[in-house]
Amino acid sequence: MTLLRAESLTKRFVSRGPLGARAEFTAVDQVSFEVQLGETLAVVGESGSGKSTTARMIAKLMDPTAGTLEFDGEDVTHAKGAALARFRANVQVVFQDPFSSLNPRHTVERILMAPLVYQGIAPKGSRREHAKELMERVGLNPDHSLRYPAQFSGGQAQRIGIARALAVNPKLVICDEAVSALDVSVQAQVIELLRRLQRESGFSYVFIAHDLAVVRQIAHRVAVMSKGRIVEIGPARQVFDDPQDEYTRTLLAAIPRIDPEWDRRRRERS
Amino acid sequence: MTRYVIGRLAGVVVILFLVCLFTFVLFFTLQPDPAVMICGKTCTPERIDQIRDVLGLNQPFLTQFFGFLGGIFAGRDYGEGANLVHCAAPCLGYSFQTNQSVMDMVVERLPVSATVAIGAAVLWLIVGIAAGLLSAVKEGTWWDRTAMGLALGGSSIPNYVLALALQYVLVVQLQVLPFPQAVAFSDDPVVWFQSYLMPWIVLATGYACLYARLTRANVIDTLAENFMRTARSKGLSPALTMRRHALRPALTPIATIFGMDFAALLGGALITETVFGLNGVGKMAADSIAKNDQPVIMAVTLLAAFFVVVGNLVVDLVYTRLDPRVRITTP
């Protein structure tokens, strides 16, 4: 089932030079794709190619200059009021920097309860319990529910962001570089968490990342962007093993690898 | 951008209209009959009826309301025949008390309120921001604690207490200042300045305390930002680091608050003007409320609303200049 359909999404930015000269810049150029229920679509590509802008448009945090957005069979391009509220309950975003998207002056419990209040999900008395349950689901110790974000490490803070996204039982979670700032081991934990949650609850991800090894671990399908356009989109295996586009091939070739000779020697020793 | 400004201006008109309507309804339903008030003690029912007729109080609500609005934009006539008085636009009617044109009263008193507001604003900006800045830089020192303690205390002193205390000390005891007089700047600059000094100080004290605390908090927050570390890593002089990188982000939100505070003050400083006997819009408001002088109350309410709404618009427009992030960048 198609959950989200983006049709020719376009975003143009206008900027003014020092002399007031108007310059237009097309950051996203007629991008079309679909996300199926329960699937992970990874978006990779060149820095500045419009990945975050696309993410912001499909999360309706920014209006597209042109194009349409359909969610669950409903045109939400210009959704307002109740329709927009419904959309927001179904689509959540996790950003790169966990700390700047969490209010430093609120406890984790309060952060996790806020979306429950907005969406009127859990009854008043059980919200606290619900927040603790969420913490458990993402592998945080529920006893720490009264701590502030600064008292957690980067990886833990990112889990709080994920827990908040999950609080409203969304159908789609958009992760914009959600694991980029984490170190390898924490990254692995968070990815495993995302995969487990998908298995349990069956929702979809749009997963933006530039670490192709990470993408390979989580994506069912991959879209490759360059200069505002999707240059290639297809099943992960196909894109990685048999890339069609020139840019995709350059990208795959540029992945740094540890000297295989060193690797071999280490493996032999252990 | 032009479209945005036009949209906002339309909003301003709508809000002012609603304020008009609301105030009018309030008077129409709540107040004691002005005709009775004007008539005074020796009064006959016929006389009251006559007054009501001249003032148009016998007419239905909407007729009165649009008569008032019409007066503002086109001017209006009062009475008939030989008693006919034409009041040119913008007409706010005549005071029940003095029969003076309300518009003339406003024009006469607005400069006084503006002088009070501008002088006080200069004073509180200089003192408040300087104190806050110093406190932020010397966070945790005795200076910081003393200044912030004073600021906390200062902002809780009621203006009339401060005004009376100041008058008692400076005028009565030490006799360094004369009692405030209504003197034009061109007549005697020195007396003019001496007369306004106390109102300025009184009005500025509360704001200066508030702004000192705001400035301190904002500067401390800004100093903790990552971009301040970047600035230091460049080897810039501490003065440049502070002036360029810390002050602008820290003071921009204060500029917007200032716009609103200042606009509100232009609508008259009720207590301060009354205590010092300054004939400004604030005193006019106080007098008219005491005497239930409806046209004047309408005028001061509208004037205050006008300044607040326009001030708000100006603040928003200026803010898009001050903070590049809110500049409109979509076609």
Place this chain on the structure above:
Amino acid sequence: MSELLVVQDLTVTFPTTRGPVDVVRGVSFAVGRDETVGIVGESGSGKSMTSLAIMGLLPKGATTRGSIRLNGTELLGRPDRELRRLRGDQMSMIFQDPLSSLNPYYTVGLQIEEMYRAHRGGTRKAAREVAIRALGHVGLPEPERRVDYYPHQFSGGQRQRVMIAMALVCEPALLIADEPTTALDVTVQAQILRLLAGLQRESGTGLVFITHDLAVISSIATRVLVMRRGEQVEYGTAEQIFAEPEHEYTRMLLESIPRIDDSLDDPPHGSLIGSPDDEVIL
């Protein structure tokens, strides 16, 4: 190889409510001219604090012990006025968090120019030319126009490249790069690594490169320092660390690297270091 930077027995201490905490404990390493030293280690192991200590930019309250010598002169204990002349000119740093490290109120051009002019002087116009060239070097499209953009008009990776351009503008003798490519795709990352290598060749810059991407470290570093919980776990040549790691922790780190040949169907891998409930040191 003559050493450019020598760090000896560096300890960084923070006062906390529960008494002083050493976030860096007895770390020693050296960086030669035109050499690259990599620092790796788990999150919170003190990599950033070590680099901030070198720059003299530790947060208020932190104290340092040990010795940090740049070109033979001791940096610890020197007045800020003297360090200021070195910062940006002799040593500069690319900060870990590119999103918040640029001032949102000024164009990136101005933020680069002011650094250049603080050390090299000259007119604004000349500095602007330098800024435009620097932005071009890090692969930003249309640098003549982008120089007048504000930070929020750039993508995450572009902001990171602005930070890199800024750090390089005075061609410092020592460059500390704290996770400088976290927001970059691999092609741009490769371009940046080439740029850094070129700079090393031309002006003999010594580079301290902090990253959690061990593959990057293996391709550019000659020596590697492995840190954990503020301590130095292992320090040696890259070949030694990658081919014959001495320490259990280093081996675990090397095992946990995700590989491009892993896919969705494979079990997640690597032994996880530290559990989610590990106490955070405060």
